[in-house]
Amino acid sequence: MADPAWTHRTAVVFIPPAEVWPPIQAIRHVHDRQVQRWMPHITLLYPFAPRHELPGLAPTLEAACAGLSPFEATLGTFQVFQHRADRSTVWLAPEPREAFVRLQAALQEAAPDYAHTSRFAGGFKPHLSVGQSGGTERVAELLASLSETWTPLVFQVSEVSIIAREGNGPFEVVRTLKLGASST
Template structure:
């Protein structure tokens, strides 16, 4: 008899993925400074860990009504910020503004998945962010900021859908979109129905900073 799939796994997440049209300046930084560049596409986490893909039917039942009640909104990646992760690592991120639509969105989703509260339990609660770099050296992070922050052009984009992403057991496997869930709609879309269903553009196609 097969065991039931776990309730949560670190091989799945629910995220906001910016449209690929705004990826190039993000990926130009991530390729050099984010050790998770190959695993993750640019994203803003809503739930991680999350339900495994074997529970997709359950995810559809729970997410559908929530997404139908919500409306699309716009975000702008305007400024850089950072926080400490563990005793030695610094995480550099872009702040999505305004953040309150994401906080309200995550709270509405948490009502449908109350056990998926991992990111909400961080010190300070849920903090929307898009990671662009991971550092063990504060001077190195500061040098990067001195180089890129003064010339950063804010990136504005609509948030019209959420992405359920998952990866295989292979530690090198990248996350891929399993299904899109449109805000304000009652049906989900398959992975080929929108951009962002690949882990990242080819590194040789990225601009250099």
């Protein structure tokens, strides 16, 4: 049996409500080279299935989401992934972390061929990327600056989105999956 096909042109993500985007996007416009490609999001499954396979996967993902209750979340603190001595990613840590881990695990169980996001050391780490930075001294300055003026954002997590992009275009929502919703 062949390995399943996957692509970097689709993903399953949580997108915060639009009303909390302005402070996130203000940071991303300055620090995130991918601000035009991605909306603010927490990646749950990526890379994901080719676009033509999405209709077949959607019912299983929808059922997984229906079995989970919506929850309140907060983006309150900045953290960093240090990739190399001169390269890092700055991100907001969503809380409660455990609720996002449960959400990702349910989706991964529904689509086990797309487990890339949990293959990192320590497993799945929910995060909302806000930018890239250089070495440890530079990123420490950026973290201090961002943390000094940041006001935590609180919102409901009531849905996840399947997103896709064509060519080099930006990602767009192609389907929304409600948490706690019955399949219709």
